Amino acid sequence: MQGNGNEELKKKQFLSAQVDLSKFNSAQFEAATDEEKKQQDVMGESTTFFKDGMRRLRKNPLAMASIIILLLIIVTIIVAPHIVPYKYYEIISVDGVRDKSASNLAPFTYSKLETQYMKKTGEKLFPHILGTDSLSRDYFIRVIYGTRVSLSVGIVASVMVLMIGLLYGSIAGYFGGRIDLIMMRIVDIIYSLPDMLIIILLSVVLNQTLAPFIAGTVLESLGTNMISIFIVFGLLYWVSMARLIRGQILTIKNNEYVLAARCIGTKNGRILRRHILPNCLSVIIITTALQVPSAIFTESYLSFLGLGVSAPLTSLGSLANDARAGMQSYPHRLIVPAVTICLIVLALNLLGDGLRDAFDSKLN
Amino acid sequence: MVKYTIKRIILAIVSILIVSAITFFVMNIIPGGPFNKEKATSAEAQRVLEERYNLDKPLGQQYVLYMNNLIHGDWGISLHSGRDIWGEISSRFKVSARLGGMAAVVAIIIGLILGSVAALTRNKWPDRLIVFLTTLGTAMPSFILATLLLLVFCLKLGWVPVWSSSKPNYVLPIIALSLYPMAYITRLTKTSMLDALNQDYIRTARAKGVPAWKVIFKHALRNALIPVVTYIGPMVAYILTGSMVVENIFTIGGLGSSFVTSITNRDYTMIMATTIFLAILMVVANLLTDIAYKLIDPRITFE
Numbered sequence: 138m139q140g141n142g143n144e145e146l147k148k149k150q151f152l153s154a155q156v157d158l159s160k161f162n163s164a165q166f167e168a169a170t171d172e173e174k175k176q177q178d179v180m181g182e183s184t185t186f187f188k189d190g191m192r193r194l195r196k197n198p199l200a201m202a203s204i205i206i207l208l209l210i211i212v213t214i215i216v217a218p219h220i221v222p223y224k225y226y227e228i229i230s231v232d233g234v235r236d237k238s239a240s241n242l243a244p245f246t247y248s249k250l251e252t253q254y255m256k257k258t259g260e261k262l263f264p265h266i267l268g269t270d271s272l273s274r275d276y277f278i279r280v281i282y283g284t285r286v287s288l289s290v291g292i293v294a295s296v297m298v299l300m301i302g303l304l305y306g307s308i309a310g311y312f313g314g315r316i317d318l319i320m321m322r323i324v325d326i327i328y329s330l331p332d333m334l335i336i337i338l339l340s341v342v343l344n345q346t347l348a349p350f351i352a353g354t355v356l357e358s359l360g361t362n363m364i365s366i367f368i369v370f371g372l373l374y375w376v377s378m379a380r381l382i383r384g385q386i387l388t389i390k391n392n393e394y395v396l397a398a399r400c401i402g403t404k405n406g407r408i409l410r411r412h413i414l415p416n417c418l419s420v421i422i423i424t425t426a427l428q429v430p431s432a433i434f435t436e437s438y439l440s441f442l443g444l445g446v447s448a449p450l451t452s453l454g455s456l457a458n459d460a461r462a463g464m465q466s467y468p469h470r471l472i473v474p475a476v477t478i479c480l481i482v483l484a485l486n487l488l489g490d491g492l493r494d495a496f497d498s499k500l501n
Numbered sequence: 502m503v504k505y506t507i508k509r510i511i512l513a514i515v516s517i518l519i520v521s522a523i524t525f526f527v528m529n530i531i532p533g534g535p536f537n538k539e540k541a542t543s544a545e546a547q548r549v550l551e552e553r554y555n556l557d558k559p560l561g562q563q564y565v566l567y568m569n570n571l572i573h574g575d576w577g578i579s580l581h582s583g584r585d586i587w588g589e590i591s592s593r594f595k596v597s598a599r600l601g602g603m604a605a606v607v608a609i610i611i612g613l614i615l616g617s618v619a620a621l622t623r624n625k626w627p628d629r630l631i632v633f634l635t636t637l638g639t640a641m642p643s644f645i646l647a648t649l650l651l652l653v654f655c656l657k658l659g660w661v662p663v664w665s666s667s668k669p670n671y672v673l674p675i676i677a678l679s680l681y682p683m684a685y686i687t688r689l690t691k692t693s694m695l696d697a698l699n700q701d702y703i704r705t706a707r708a709k710g711v712p713a714w715k716v717i718f719k720h721a722l723r724n725a726l727i728p729v730v731t732y733i734g735p736m737v738a739y740i741l742t743g744s745m746v747v748e749n750i751f752t753i754g755g756l757g758s759s760f761v762t763s764i765t766n767r768d769y770t771m772i773m774a775t776t777i778f779l780a781i782l783m784v785v786a787n788l789l790t791d792i793a794y795k796l797i798d799p800r801i802t803f804e
Contacts (some may be wrong), residue, residue, distance in 0.1 A: 326515055330519065338523070430640075442746065471652065
């Protein structure tokens with residue numbers, strides 16, 4: 138086809154301004170590939186807010202190290218219970234017989250019965266990586282479950298704080314006026330209450346009163362203390378989140394795009410969801426990330442006071458508290474949960490700081 | 502200013518009332534009255550006791566009577582020991598106040614020094630070291646620090662004697678209580694000091710030849726102190742709650758450890774009284790902090 142076309146064109150007048158196409162070949166008229174087009178671009182690839190933040194986060198070695206540590210901890214607490222054949226509530230038994238000699242074992246040692254059993258059958262028993270506690274329970278698996286409990290308390294409590302604070306703060310901030318005034322007075326009052334005292338008080342009371350209500354439900358295994366921790370978080374800890382979100386919304390709602398949206402008759406809920414909340418996302422993420430360690434702190438503190446999760450379930454705080462009794466003879470039982478709490482809190486704090494540096498554009 | 506102060510005082514009173522009301526009514530939810538012991542009391546004795554402590558009256562009236570008694574210094578008696586609660590609280594609080602006061606002073610002084618050093622040597626090794634230490638300090642709950650200190654320095658190394666009320670040694674409890682506020686104050690001072698050092702008045706002072714130490718102490722540090730003042734209220738709350746576990750660990754007979762003991766003993770009247778007492782302390786500390794903040798920084802406008 139192309140060849141024929143060229144033949145025809147050649148027959149035209151020689152003075153004609155028509156380009157002599159015989160000098161060109163078809164390859165030179167091919168559309169530029171995407172790659173070639175890109176070479177002409179002066180600007181770099183456009184990034185989204187999220188990508189940009191992630192790029193900055195990846196450059197922060199402390200935050201990356203924290204992510205790796207947290208991932209390692211999370212993988213360990215998920216995988217370990219499937220590998221270790223002991224249960225956190227289980228008293229070590231050999232061949233179906235309860236092993237009375239297996240209490241207070243040092244790390245990586247076996248009890249008398251276990252050694253006999255291994256000699257007799259030639260079978261290798263799974264080692265007690267951190268020894269056993271005074272009730273002959275494998276300590277390693279208890280630490281794993283303690284970490285699970287502490288981490289999940291932190292995360293669930295933070296999500297709760299986020300939900301309540303988000304709802305309350307955005308309503309107060311968006312509607313403003315008298316609604317805002319009344320809602321913020323309530324926040325002021327809750328904010329000025331000494332939260333730790335009320336937590337302790339409520340834990341004491343809820344311990345006594347909740348038990349009959351949750352008997353027989355799934356909640357029972359959590360124990361009253363755990364539920365009272367959540368109740369207390371839900372009642373008291375959301376106020377700073379609510380304040381923060383309200384402040385954000387107050388500044389954002391005066392932007393032109395919100396006015397524009399309102400002009401075309403967008404409904405309040407949609408303006409909140411589509412225009413305002415996405416713009417305070419960074420603050421929300423950062424505050425939630427920093428809320429997790431503080432919740433873990435509170436939980437371990439309460440556990441340490443003896444107001445933590447109910448036995449046989451355990452948390453890092455209760456493990457540390459239990460270990461105090463024999464701390465001179467078995468210091469590792471204190472140090473392991475203590476170091477784990479510090480490590481988790483430290484990693485979450487550093488990650489939160491890293492997120493703030495990466496996502497809060499006002500700080501850059 | 503007067504308007505703000507009055508508003509703040511009203512808020513403080515409201516929150517104290519709320520705390521006391523929560524404490525009072527919540528404690529009443531617990532099944533079993535204070536005189537329901539395992540040994541059955543005769544109906545007549547029960548009635549006399551209830552009359553004596555106004556337990557036969559409706560709950561709302563009981564609350565008013567309880568608050569009235571509190572104001573007049575009658576905090577009731579401990580269910581566990583049978584002793585007068587106010588005497589117990591005041592004698593134990595002396596110990597806690599001494600310990601907490603020292604911890605607060607240590608935290609403020611060292612925090613200010615470290616924060617200023619970090620700000621002045623920004624991005625050099627002293628700054629990095631201080632940032633590292635404060636990050637560690639904020640990640641360590643006071644009860645863990647206290648237990649580890651006790652384990653290492655008291656029990657293993659034997660450098661510090663175990664606490665006894667006749668020969669008190671405050672070093673370890675103070676470290677355990679003050680580390681977190683100290684780390685926090687260091688951070689605060691560093692940020693506000695860096696902020697102050699970038700201000701025009703610092704440049705002016707330097708330009709007219711004011712000696713470097715005078716610029717730092719008179720111009721920069723003074724202004725950097727303002728945010729630190731705001732932290733005093735929360736610090737009091739932190740030290741008071743922290744003292745509960747720290748005193749318990751070091752077996753110091755202060756208010757904190759007695760609070761923990763009363764929790765374990767389910768000594769409800771004692772829990773109630775101590776909560777209200779500590780709550781009043783915290784609320785008042787916050788109130789004073791807020792007012793002091795407005796007083797020392799004239800730039801802050803009153804709503």
